Amino acid sequence: MRISSLFPRTRDGHIAFGLGAVSCLASGILLLILVFVFGEAWPALRTIGVLRFLSDTAWYPTDNAFGLAPMLAASFALAAGALILAAPVGVAAAIFRLYYAPAWLKTPYRGLVLLLAGTPSVVLGLWGLMVLVPLIARLEPPGASLIAGILVLALMIVPTVAITAEAALESVPRSCWAAANALGLGREAALLNVVLPAAREGVAGGILLAGARALGETMVVLMITGNIVRMPDGLFAPVRALTSNIALEMAYATGDHRASLFVSGLALTLLVFLLSFAARTGRRMRYV
Amino acid sequence: MFSRRALGFLLALSMGLGIAAGAHADDRIVVTGSSTIAPLMAEIGKRFEKLHPGLRVDVQSGGSTRGVTDVRAGLSDIGMVSRAMSDDERDLVAYEIARDGIAIILHRDNPLTELSRRQIVGIYTGRVTDWSEVGGKPGRITVVNKAEGRSTLELFLAYFRLGVRDIVAHVVIGDNQQGIKTVSANPGAIGYVSIGTAEFEASAGTPVKLLGLEGVPASVANVKNGTYPLSRPLNLVTRPAGGERLERFIGFARSAEVDDIVADQFFVPSHP
Numbered sequence: 211m212r213i214s215s216l217f218p219r220t221r222d223g224h225i226a227f228g229l230g231a232v233s234c235l236a237s238g239i240l241l242l243i244l245v246f247v248f249g250e251a252w253p254a255l256r257t258i259g260v261l262r263f264l265s266d267t268a269w270y271p272t273d274n275a276f277g278l279a280p281m282l283a284a285s286f287a288l289a290a291g292a293l294i295l296a297a298p299v300g301v302a303a304a305i306f307r308l309y310y311a312p313a314w315l316k317t318p319y320r321g322l323v324l325l326l327a328g329t330p331s332v333v334l335g336l337w338g339l340m341v342l343v344p345l346i347a348r349l350e351p352p353g354a355s356l357i358a359g360i361l362v363l364a365l366m367i368v369p370t371v372a373i374t375a376e377a378a379l380e381s382v383p384r385s386c387w388a389a390a391n392a393l394g395l396g397r398e399a400a401l402l403n404v405v406l407p408a409a410r411e412g413v414a415g416g417i418l419l420a421g422a423r424a425l426g427e428t429m430v431v432l433m434i435t436g437n438i439v440r441m442p443d444g445l446f447a448p449v450r451a452l453t454s455n456i457a458l459e460m461a462y463a464t465g466d467h468r469a470s471l472f473v474s475g476l477a478l479t480l481l482v483f484l485l486s487f488a489a490r491t492g493r494r495m496r497y498v
Numbered sequence: 499m500f501s502r503r504a505l506g507f508l509l510a511l512s513m514g515l516g517i518a519a520g521a522h523a524d525d526r527i528v529v530t531g532s533s534t535i536a537p538l539m540a541e542i543g544k545r546f547e548k549l550h551p552g553l554r555v556d557v558q559s560g561g562s563t564r565g566v567t568d569v570r571a572g573l574s575d576i577g578m579v580s581r582a583m584s585d586d587e588r589d590l591v592a593y594e595i596a597r598d599g600i601a602i603i604l605h606r607d608n609p610l611t612e613l614s615r616r617q618i619v620g621i622y623t624g625r626v627t628d629w630s631e632v633g634g635k636p637g638r639i640t641v642v643n644k645a646e647g648r649s650t651l652e653l654f655l656a657y658f659r660l661g662v663r664d665i666v667a668h669v670v671i672g673d674n675q676q677g678i679k680t681v682s683a684n685p686g687a688i689g690y691v692s693i694g695t696a697e698f699e700a701s702a703g704t705p706v707k708l709l710g711l712e713g714v715p716a717s718v719a720n721v722k723n724g725t726y727p728l729s730r731p732l733n734l735v736t737r738p739a740g741g742e743r744l745e746r747f748i749g750f751a752r753s754a755e756v757d758d759i760v761a762d763q764f765f766v767p768s769h770p
Contacts, residue, residue: 270662272646344683351686352640352668437645437670448668458645458672461533464563467647 254469269439271467284449289424291360300371327369335433338362350446354436357445367420374416378409418489428453452478530558531565531578541759577735590735596765599693599721599729605685606705624666642689643667722766
C-alpha cells in the first residue's frame with residue numbers, strides 16, 4: 211500500500227497523519243526507555259548473570275549477593291492480595307451504583323469514587339504509615355508488613371476496578387436486559403446470568419489493569435511494607451517490592467549495585483508486560 | 499493508563515540519572531554527592547551566587563560515593579562526602595565544612611534513656627528481641643535500619659563494627675524523615691537518623707527521643723565539642739589544584755559567613 215493512500219490529502223487524511231505521527235512518537239519513546247533500561251542493566255546481566263539474580267538467596271548488592279526472587283515474590287504477593295480484596299469490592303461498587311443506588315446517591319457516589327481514584331498515592335502511604343501500621347503493630351509488631359501494603363494498595367485500586375467495571379456493564383446492550391426480562395428473569399437473575407457474563411471481559415480487563423497499577427506502585431509500598439528483603443512467609447512479615455527496591459537504593463548506588471537495580475526495573479517491566487498480555491489474550495478468547 | 503504511569507516513572511528515573519552535567523564552564527560550579535550535604539550546599543551556593551553575579555552553583559545529590567567518582571571522572575568540580583575520607587581517596591583534597599552526628603532514636607514512651615554498645619549490637623543483630631532483655635518495658639523490638647548505600651548506614655556499621663549482613667532489621671528506611679515517622683509511629687521501635695534532624699523533631703514535639711552513647715547525651719552541642727562519639731565530618735572534595743575559583747567558593751563555604759545556614763540545617767560548623 212502506498213503511503214499516499216494511507217494518508218490521502220484530505221482533512222481527514224491530515225488528522226490521520228498527525229495521529230499516526232504522535233502515536234509513533236509515544237511508542238518510540240517507550241521503546242527508547244526500554245532500550246535504555248536494558249542497556250543500563252546489561253553490565254550486571256553480563257558479569258553477574260541472569261541466573262544469579264534468581265538463585266541468590268539474599269540481596270546485599272554491596273557485598274556481592276543479588277537475589278531478586280524474594281522481591282519478585284513480594285511484588286506478586288502484594289498485587290495478588292490487593293486484587294483479591296479490591297476486585298469483588300470494586301465490581302460490587304459498580305453494580306451497586308448502576309442498578310441499586312437511589313437516584314440522589316448516584317452522582318455523589320461517583321464523585322467519591324473519582325476522589326479516591328485521584329488521591330495521590332503518597333497521601334495514602336502517609337495515612338498507612340501513621341494510622342494503619344501502628345494499628346497492625348499492636349496486633350503483631352513491627353506493623354510495617356505485607357498486609358499493610360495489601361490493604362492500602364487495595365484501597366488504591368478499588369476505584370480503578372469500579373470505574374472500568376461500570377463502563378463494561380454500561381456497554382452491555384439494553385436488548386440483553388429486555389430479553390432477560392422477557393424471559394421472566396428478575397433483576398438479580400438477569401444481572402448474574404446475562405449482564406455480568408456479557409460484561410466479563412471488560413471487567414476482567416479492568417481488574418488486570420488494576421493489578422498492573424498495584425505492581426507498579428512505589429510510594430505506598432516503600433512507606434508501609436518495611437522493605438526487608440525476604441520471602442513473604444506470612445501476612446505480618448515485612449517485605450520489599452521491586453519498585454521500592456529501586457526507589458530506596460538508586461540514589462546511592464554505583465557500579466554493579468546500580469546496574470542490578472536496573473535489572474529489578476527490567477524484571478518489573480516484564481512482569482507488567484506479561485500481565486497486560488494476559489489481559490489482552492483473555493479479552494480475545496471470548497471471540498474465538 | 500498504566501503504561502503512561504510507567505512511562506512517566508521511567509522517564510523521571512532516566513532524567514534523574516542521566517544528568518551528567520559537564521563541569522569546567524567558567525561561569526558554573528558543579529557540586530555533586532552526599533544527599534546529607536546537598537541541601538546545605540544548595541543554600542550556600544545561593545548566597546555565593548548573590549555575591550558573585552553571573553556565576554552559577556549547580557548542586558546535585560547522589561550519595562558520597564558519587565561525590566568521589568564524579569570528581570575523579572571530571573563530571574563535577576566539587577564532591578560532597580559525608581564521612582571521613584578513606585585511604586584510597588588520597589588523590590583528592592578534602593575540606594571539612596561541618597560535622598553531623600547520628601543519634602539512636604526511640605519512641606518517647608520508651609522508658610529507657612541509655613543503651614550500652616553491647617546492647618545496641620545485640621538488638622541490631624537480632625540476639626535481643628524484647629525490650630525486657632535490656633531493662634525496658636516488655637514488648638517486641640522493631641529494628642529500623644537504613645537502606646544500603648546510605649552513608650548513615652556506613653557510619654553506623656563502622657562505629658559498631660558490624661557488616662551489612664549482620665543486621666537483622668524489621669523495617670528498612672530511606673531518608674531521615676521516614677526514619678522519624680517510622681519510629682514515632684511505633685512505641686517498640688529503635689532507629690538512627692541524623693542528630694540535627696532528631697533534635698529538631700524531638701524539640702518540635704514529635705514523639706521520639708535521642709539516646710545517649712557512652713555516657714554522652716546525643717546533642718548538636720556535643721557533636722560540636724567533639725565528645726559525642728557517633729559523628730562524622732561533612733567534606734567537600736576536589737582534585738588537587740582546583741583553581742582559584744573553586745578555592746574561593748570552598749573558602750566561603752567554610753567561613754563564618756555561612757554559620758547561620760549550617761545551623762539552620764542542624765549541622766555544626768567547622769572552621770579552618
